[in-house]
Amino acid sequence: MGKNLVGNHIRKLRFNHDEMTQQQLADKAGVTRQTIVALEKGNYSPSLELAFRIAHVFNLPLEEVFFYGENTKK
Amino acid sequence: MGKNLVGNHIRKLRFNHDEMTQQQLADKAGVTRQTIVALEKGNYSPSLELAFRIAHVFNLPLEEVFFYGENTKK
DNA sequence: ACTTCATGTATAGTTTATATTACATTTTGT
DNA sequence: ACAAAATGTAATATAAACTATACATGAAGT
Secondary structure, three states: OOOOOEEEOHHHHHHHHHOOOHHHHHHHHOOOHHHHHHHHHOOOOOEHHHHHHHHHHOOOOHHHOEEEOOOOOO | OOOOOEEEOHHHHHHHHHOOOHHHHHHHHOOOHHHHHHHHHOOOOOEHHHHHHHHHHOOOOHHHOEEEOOOOOO
16 A cells, blocks of 8 residues: 555666666665565655665666656556 | 765755745645654655655755765764 | 576565654744 | 744654565576
């Protein structure tokens, strides 16, 4: 519950960018794989801090990874 | 604990922009005043969703309100 | 066929963000 | 000086983010 209003392009970026695995992204972002899984599934929106770290992994501004509004969960 | 690595310009923006009070910002962002207080004090970093909402109140991109890295809690 | 690796899924537990309430202090206006 | 509004601060409570672990499935390579 708690309609998540924040979406992201993590999965796309993992592939397009570096063919990075969930585990690798998790490591680079300093979280567990479960967190990445949950984010890709849109289960919840990350903390702002984690959002910044993930964007940094992809070398992108935060708003090119995460966006507000659309209910883009599949 | 939990060194907060995310800073923000909320307080500055409240004044510069609209002379908005903590309570008004809280209302517009859909949170309580306590949350605004905590954010201005740098006690913790908000959820990404709240960060988006606050940025939207100020009509600014998220990264002009919140930033990563510096511990700017003077 | 077997193993390895990436992913999906689930559950329980810890930590952190946020709400709620309440009261004290400072600021502003009259 | 007084009242009202804005802010500071603090305690307890709930919800949401995140960890840890475990097991199951499917693809890829040998």
